[in-house]
Amino acid sequence: MSDASRRPGTGRPYLVFCDVDETLITVKSMFDFLRYQLVRRHGVAGKEEHERIMAEVRRRVGDGTPRADINRFYYAHYTDESVETIGRLAGEWFAEHTASGRGFYIEPTREALTAHRAAGAGLVLVSGSFPPLLEPLAREVVADAVLCTRPLIAGGRYTGEVDTPVIGAGKRDAVQRTLESRPDVDPRDCWAYGDDVSDLPMLELVGHPVAVGENEELRKRLAERAEGVTA
Numbered sequence: 242m243s244d245a246s247r248r249p250g251t252g253r254p255y256l257v258f259c260d261v262d263e264t265l266i267t268v269k270s271m272f273d274f275l276r277y278q279l280v281r282r283h284g285v286a287g288k289e290e291h292e293r294i295m296a297e298v299r300r301r302v303g304d305g306t307p308r309a310d311i312n313r314f315y316y317a318h319y320t321d322e323s324v325e326t327i328g329r330l331a332g333e334w335f336a337e338h339t340a341s342g343r344g345f346y347i348e349p350t351r352e353a354l355t356a357h358r359a360a361g362a363g364l365v366l367v368s369g370s371f372p373p374l375l376e377p378l379a380r381e382v383v384a385d386a387v388l389c390t391r392p393l394i395a396g397g398r399y400t401g402e403v404d405t406p407v408i409g410a411g412k413r414d415a416v417q418r419t420l421e422s423r424p425d426v427d428p429r430d431c432w433a434y435g436d437d438v439s440d441l442p443m444l445e446l447v448g449h450p451v452a453v454g455e456n457e458e459l460r461k462r463l464a465e466r467a468e469g470v471t472a
Contacts, residue, residue, distance in 0.1 A: 256426055259434045260435040260443070262370065264350055264454075308406075312369050317384050320400065324395065353434070353436075366462060367433075371392055432450075
């Protein structure tokens with residue numbers, strides 16, 4: 242990521258789209274928070290429940306279940322949960338993670354986003370995670386918008402269902418709509434950061450895609466794309 246904060250140099254407005262889990266922060270926010278809130282509320286029983294859910298997630302991943310379906314499976318575990326209670330626990334989760342001032346953020350990514358902000362870019366977080374976990378983070382990094390999976394709510398409680406999961410093609414569609422809403426912005430001037438091949442549909446929409454971490458397949462695919470563009 243040595244060139245991650247390089248300015249486009251055009252003077253034109255541009256946007257920066259950033260995946261969150263293992264791109265901007267070191268944890269998978271959904272599953273890390275799931276463990277946090279279950280253990281906080283139910284102790285040993287909560288820990289066992291988290292382990293049971295994660296075992297099922299691993300089984301589904303091994304069976305090739307689409308990530309969007311796993312996303313839906315995750316949010317089904319919030320059925321009838323109080324939005325207020327989950328919001329309070331999410332705030333405490335975020336505060337505990339950030340209290341030490343280290344170990345939560347992937348610093349090269351955060352530094353790159355800070356440089357983009359200083360250059361006048363608009364910052365957009367893009368994630369399959371949900372608002373209670375992402376909104377405190379968005380405030381911290383001064384993001385202009387959050388594109389994420391949004392669980393459905395009725396009567397102040399989660400229904401267990403979601404609108405479109407912002408995973409894979411869902412990320413692409415959310416980013417595409419944002420770009421279409423900004424005719425003053427050329428996608429070729431924009432940047433996007435991701436850590437997994439599931440981020441490719443989003444990364445391929447912009448002129449400056451950045452692979453965070455050591456995912457070899459992602460780096461190979463982006464290198465092939467760059468060669469195709471310059472050929």
